[in-house]
Amino acid sequence: MEDLSPADLKTILHSKRANVYYLQHCRLLVNGGRVEYVTDQGRQSLYWNIPIANTTTVLLGTGTSVTQAAMREMAKAGVLVGFCGGGGTPLFSANEVDIEVAWFSPQSEYRPTEYLQAWVHFWFDDVKRLAAAKYFQYARLGRIREHWLGSRSLHEAGFQVIEAALISALEQGGQDIETSTTTMELLTVEARLTKRLFKLACDAVDYGSFRRAKRGTGTDPANRFLDHGNYLAYGLAATATWVLGLPHGLAILHGKTRRGGLVFDVADLIKDAVILPQAFLSAMRGDDEQAFRQACIESLARTEALDFMIDTVKSVAMRQASDTP
Numbered sequence: 001m002e003d004l005s006p007a008d009l010k011t012i013l014h015s016k017r018a019n020v021y022y023l024q025h026c027r028l029l030v031n032g033g034r035v036e037y038v039t040d041q042g043r044q045s046l047y048w049n050i051p052i053a054n055t056t057t058v059l060l061g062t063g064t065s066v067t068q069a070a071m072r073e074m075a076k077a078g079v080l081v082g083f084c085g086g087g088g089t090p091l092f093s094a095n096e097v098d099i100e101v102a103w104f105s106p107q108s109e110y111r112p113t114e115y116l117q118a119w120v121h122f123w124f125d126d127v128k129r130l131a132a133a134k135y136f137q138y139a140r141l142g143r144i145r146e147h148w149l150g151s152r153s154l155h156e157a158g159f160q161v162i163e164a165a166l167i168s169a170l171e172q173g174g175q176d177i178e179t180s181t182t183t184m185e186l187l188t189v190e191a192r193l194t195k196r197l198f199k200l201a202c203d204a205v206d207y208g209s210f211r212r213a214k215r216g217t218g219t220d221p222a223n224r225f226l227d228h229g230n231y232l233a234y235g236l237a238a239t240a241t242w243v244l245g246l247p248h249g250l251a252i253l254h255g256k257t258r259r260g261g262l263v264f265d266v267a268d269l270i271k272d273a274v275i276l277p278q279a280f281l282s283a284m285r286g287d288d289e290q291a292f293r294q295a296c297i298e299s300l301a302r303t304e305a306l307d308f309m310i311d312t313v314k315s316v317a318m319r320q321a322s323d324t325p
Contacts, residue, residue: 017054017055017056017306019050019051019054019055019056019297020055020056020057020058020059020232020235020236020297020300021050021055021057021058021059022059022061022232022293023037023058023059023060023061023064024060024061024062024063024064025039025061025062025063025064026038026039026063026064027064027065027066027067028050028058028060028064028065028066028067028070029066029067029069029070030067030069030070030073031047034049034050035049035050035052035070035073035074036048036049036050037050052073052074052077052079053077055077055079056079056080056235056236056239056306057079057080057081057082057232057235057236057238057239058074058079058080058081058082059082059083059084059231059232059235060081060082060083060084061084064083066081078243080235080238080239080242082235082238084231112244112245113245114245115244115245115246115313115314115317115318116244116245116246116247118317118318118320119246119250119317120250121320122320123250123252128320129183129252130180130181130182130183130186131320132252132316132320133183133186133252133253133265134177134178134180134186135312135315135316135319135320136252136253136265136268136269136312136316137173137177137186137189137190137253138174138177139269139308139312140190140268140269140270140272140273141170141173141174141177141193143269143270143273143308144166144170144197144272144273145166145167145170146273147273147274147277147303148166148273148277149163149166149167151277151299153281154204154277154281157204157205157281158204158205158206159201159204159205159277161203161204162200162203162204165200165203166197166200169193169196169197169200170193173189173192173193176189176192176193177189183252183253183255186253187253187254190253190268193272194272194276195212197272197276198210198212198276201276201277201279201280202280204277204280205280205281205283205284206284207222207280207283207284210222212226220283221282221283222279222280222283224289225278225279225280225282225283225287225289225292226275226276226279228289228292228293229271229274229275229278229279229292229293229296230267230271230275232275232293232296232297232300233267233270233271233274233275233300233305234263234264234267236267236270236300236305236306236309237262237263237264237265237266237267237269237309238260238263239306240266240306240309240310240313241262241263241266241313243310244310244313244314244317246262246313246317247262248260248261248262248263249261249262250262251264251265252265252316253265253268266309266312266313269308269309269312270300270303270305270308270309273303274296274299274300274303274305275296278292278295278296278299279292281295282295
């Protein structure tokens with residue numbers, strides 16, 4: 001067995017870490033050897049500890065600053081840090097697509113090469129890349145079925161009334177995935193199913209009419225919560241790809257030239273399963289952003305979303321690479 005240093009023994013696997021933070025109007029610094037965020041209350045400054053060894057992602061919203069010492073400590077602990085706009089929404093917007101959060105990965109290249117080598121072994125083959133994208137989509141369908149039908153909180157909120165329609169939509173989605181011959185067709189299948197899920201969630205909680213707004217322009221609660229929650233999923237996805245040593249540009253579905261495309265691919269594994277229903281549920285309950293964010297984080301942790309992301313990416317990497325001549 002390989003000898004481990006005391007520091008290694010204290011390391012918590014990223015897939016087992018419990019915390020995702022969104023912070024705003026505060027300062028991050030090192031105080032007494034600990035990373036803390038400071039908020040001002042009148043003439044007093046309140047210090048709150050961040051357990052970085054048990055944290056995967058820190059999102060810094062409006063009115064935040066961070067010291068070099070704090071960034072150094074978070075990098076050593078493998079914490080992914082991202083700057084974003086208010087409420088975790090995109091920092092910038094472009095004409096056609098949102099530009100992702102400005103991410104700062106831990107600055108260590110001593111990451112595993114096994115999965116990167118397996119990934120690039122099949123990535124340049126269009127057929128194998130499409131097969132990998134289909135694998136992702138099947139995994140996504142399974143996750144939706146598992147959470148929407150198995151979650152007691154969703155069941156109590158009224159989602160049991162749309163179970164038959166959900167099963168039908170997932171079965172149709174599986175058939176459409178199987179018959180897709182290009183990534184564009186697969187993206188269309190993905191978008192069509194998500195649109196059906198929006199309709200089913202609206203019916204389950206009696207939300208009324210809903211139209212998904214692009215680039216953070218929605219003003220109704222469900223749209224705002226979807227934007228907010230999706231960026232929590234992007235944080236976990238970026239963590240998963242960094243842990244496995246995969247560059248964010250090696251996308252399998254969102255295009256070879258889409259910046260951060262692999263992050264979007266991996267986030268899609270759990271977005272519709274966890275974030276989508278919670279957005280409508282919180283909107284109907286009248287939750288504020290903090291309550292919604294806490295509900296999402298608890299659900300992501302309870303369903304072991306990061307574990308699922310990492311295991312799925314690992315499975316695709318090794319499976320597709322082994323099938324490549």
